[in-house]
Amino acid sequence: MSFSNVGCEVAPAEGGDSSVRILHRLDVQEGPTGEGAGKGPHVGLVLDVETTGLDFERDAIIELAARRFRYDDEGVITHIDRPYEWTEDPGKPIPPEIAALTGLRDEDVAGRFIDDEAATRLLRSATVVIAHHSRFDRRWVERRLDGAQGLAWACSMEQIDWRGRGFDGRSLGFLLCQAGWFHDGHRAGADVDAVIQLLRHPFEDGRTALADLLERSARPSWVVRAVGADFSVKDLLRSRGYRWDPARKTWWTEVRDDERVREEFWLAANVYSTSARALGPTFEEISPTTRFL
DNA sequence: GGTTCTCTCGGCACAGTGTC
DNA sequence: GACACTGTGCCGAGAGAACC
DSSP, rough: OTTTSOOOOOEEEETTTTEEEEEEEEEOSSEEETTTTTOOOOOEEEEEEEESOTTTTTEEEEEEEEEEEEOOOSSOOOEEEEEEEEEEEEEOOOOHHHHHHHHOOOHHHHOOOOOHHHHHHHHHSSSSSEEETTTHHHHHHHHHOGGGGTTTTTEESSOOTTTTTTOOOOHHHHHHHHHTEEOOOOSSSHHHHHHHHHHHOOOSSSOHHHHHHHHHHHHHHEEOOOOOOOOGGGGHHHTTTEEEETTTEEEEEEEEGGGGGHHHHHHHHTTTTOOOTOOOOEEEEEEETTTOO
């Protein structure tokens, strides 16, 4: 565990003691922020849900929070909107471990419901919806809100190269800590603000985390499936980053749009040149509206 | 023909990291 | 604790070869 190379302003303690770091309590304020305040032409939205568990069939959302922000072409946040938070009665007791984790008790959610129309309108007003683990949040939101399908999603956990940027781990609280802040985690509103703060974070090259995220999210990509690949090339595929899909019984990987042609050549030379029963690769386009489903 | 060994072809278990 | 995903390494069923 190291905080030495995170490229952020974690303040040394008073007196210059380098063995001590000071963390600031996170307090994201509504209103214009930074250079070019308020002028960003794009609208992003950070969202987080708290649920009674992880089972999409049996469990339910108990809290949904979101906050919009404006950002400019450089990925700099220029204005932060007011927070939106709803709690919802799941119709059954909140499990003790979830109550301990989130601080939400049965009486906090009793008789309360998410305003479907307002929440859906809020989500649809954004160019991109961002969550810290969109594979989780997207499924819950699309299941709960009828009008929330087909939005462009990005993931602050998966689509920012935190390790490459000098951070350890990917958990929200730990990333925030390395950026010099702490918050009261595991409440939806607090986690939304934590993500916004991380997106504002400037790396050593001056780019923000949001800029990295938007660039990676906007890149079209392709799921390549080595359909019919012979077993003899499985280790070759694995070493190139392909993964086995048990359901479809194919090796697959995701490549950027500009890597597709190179991948086709590689497959032709290394996989399909030797495989008598090969059927040939398939390519499925992936975009922000189809990721994390 | 019966038994044992070896190889093939995935499949599975587990650890680590993330979410609630 | 439950679940998802990734990476790594080992396991197992079935087929064929080798041996008696």
